[in-house]
Amino acid sequence: MKWKANLIRIALVLLLIVFGVYLYKIGKERDIFFDNKEIALDGQTYSVTSSYFVYVDGKKVGELYQDGRQATMLINGKHKIVLESLTEDGESTGQKVEYSFSMGKGGCILNVPAMLGGVKNFILPPEPVE
């Protein structure tokens, strides 16, 4: 029957559209910012301790100086960040700290002092545009 064949075709097209939306969601890169700034969360203040080289998933993002910001783009899902401490002269001290985090809806500002201070939700929402 012709209507049955057309129904199957429409269903297949809808399936492809849904698949496309799924690919969009899993493949889309979003901006993420790494802030090395003092922050107050839940009544506690987390101060800047050092400057760092920032690596995400093995790739170098850049140098993150005190009160500085770095940016990169990441897809949704789990990522690994490695912070390599720097001296005042900008040389590496050889000390590295590794963290895992998940990119998802909402937050796109990763505050390094909060992360090092053990805060669970160290990825903060974007700042409101004035």
Place this chain on the structure above:
Amino acid sequence: MSKIINDTSIKTMHPAVKFLINFAVPILFLIFVVLCIPLSGFTNTYLTNEIIARLARDSFLILSLLIPVMAGMGMNFGIVLGAMAGQIGIIFVSDWHIIGLPGLILAMLISTPLAILLGYFCGVMLNMARGREMVTGFMLGFFMNGVYQMVVLYGMGKLIPISDPTILLPRGFGIRNAINLSGIQHSLDALIPLKIGQISIPIATFLLIAVFCLFIVWFRKTKLGQDMRTVGQDLEVARSSGINVDKTRIISIVISTVLACYGQIIFLQNIGTVNTYNSHEQVGLFAVAAILIGGASVARATIPNVFVGAILFHMVFIVSPRAGKELIGQAQLGEYFRVFVSYAIIALSLALYAWRKHVEKENLRKQTQILNRQALSSHGKAVGGNES
């Protein structure tokens, strides 16, 4: 009486002579390549790596030419339309920052409806230009190139929202000449990597090409595939068998255009950059040249023709500039020679095919004349015998 050269007499030729006639073009190219390789000075490892990379990059595009040949449409120069559709998909995916394999597949999904539309348009045009499909496809490529450039240079950013400033021209609309595809580069090639010594083999890409080859083998056995073969052999016989000839021809072009679209996306993910206004231009010409070098003709093309042609064609690409420099002192002359050969091979193959068709027609006419004369003389003898 002049000597008749036809399929029967060719069949009675020595097998070696028959082989030389049928595969004159690939043999000439093989000789050229064999002479140029030692002159170029490239190592075997380098050549192997280059050929494997280029085979993975281009085979899909060249394979998309097989189905229109099966349907008697000749060489589909209209695959350029599919390439343009693929590029538009890539532009959208780059703007949306969709990376990796999801980005690649999404580009294919987005560009498929556009490729189907363009393929349908191409098929309708080619049906109107029956007997002149190849030159019509060539001209359609030029026409759609103009439409594509108008859309990409003026429509995108204004009518079609594009937000990424790294893709848009500084004036606020129009796409830049080159788009960096670092997000999806090698997303298919690096999916299943294999390294044998210094030779890298993109297994995933070759698997996809193998699946496509199996699809072609299977397709030939389906009803639609058989209909296309019938249409390719004789339009009138196909029509009287109840086959919708026009629809079958359009379907063959649509399939070819969609597959060329995917082939262009695979090509671009390997290269890593889209030359927005140039990448698609030589696609038809080079794919057709490659398959003809592989021993295909306008009426017959097989899967081995694709791979043999791709290897020989790309070998010429790789070795001729260096060989030209060693021989003549200027690499540019070697490059000119390669471009000349690419265009000349298409002309030579088409001329050979036209010559052979003309000879067969002439021989058929002469045979018919001989038979008529024999019939008349035997009838005359019979009448004379009766009268006496």
